[in-house]
Amino acid sequence: MSGNLPEGFVLTPDFVDLDEERALIEFLRARQFGNVRMHGVTAKRRVAQFGWNYSFESYRLTEAAPLPETLEPVRERAAALAHVDPEEFSEALVTEYPPGAGIGWHRDAPQFGIVAGISLGAACRMRFQRGEGGERMTAAAELPSRSIYLLTGSARKEWQHMIPPVKGTRWSITFRTLRSRGAGSRS
DSSP, X not given: OOSOOOXXXXXXXXXXXXXXXXXXXXXXXXXXXXXXXXXXXXXXXXXXXXXXXXXXXXXXXXXXXXXXXXXXXXXXXXXXXXXXXXXXXOEEEEEEEOTTOOEEEEOOOTTEEEEEEEEEESXXXXXXXXXXXXXXXXXXXXXXXXXXXXXXXXXXXXXXEEEOOOSSOEEEEEEEXXXXXXTGGGO
16 A cells, blocks of 8 residues: 555455355356456446446436345445435446456446445456645555445545456445435535
8 A cells, every 4th residue: 555545445354245145146147247447448347236327428327227126235234334324325237247247447437436346356446646846645545355445535536547457257236325415515
C-alpha cells in the first residue's frame, strides 16, 4: 500500500463465507452478461445490471430488471454495513472480469451515492488517486475474495479508483444508492 487509504473507504474481509461465494458464483455464471462499450471501445469486462441500467455511452439511467431474489440477502447485509435501508441500494451492477480484464481510473457515475462492492473469485488490487503532478496522492488496498468495500465521503467524492488487470476470473457485485433517493451526505 502506498499512502493512507482515503477517508470513507471501508474494507471488510470474509463478508460472505465459502459456501455462499460458491452459490453466488454459480448463480452469476448462469446470468446473461452484456458488453461494456465506452468511447466506441468494447471492454474486456462484461456486466449485468438490476434495478437501474446505467449506459456507459450516454451516461443515462433507465429502469432495468428487478434485483434477483438470490442477491437480496447480500444486499441486506451490505445495507446494514452502510447504515442504509436495503431498498436504497436500488442499483446492482454485476461485473465479470475474465483474466486480463480490469477497469481504468474513474469515479462511479455522479447519479450514484454510496457504493458497496462485493468481490468473488480472484482477489484484486484497488488503487486510488487524487490530485495531479506534485499534489498527486495515491493509495492501494488488496480486495480479497469474499470481501466487501464501501466508498463514502472523500473516497467516493474526491478520489478516483481503478483495478489493474486480474490474474483469475473475478466477479464483483456492486450495490449503489441513487443521489436523488436518500444517499444524503454520505454519498
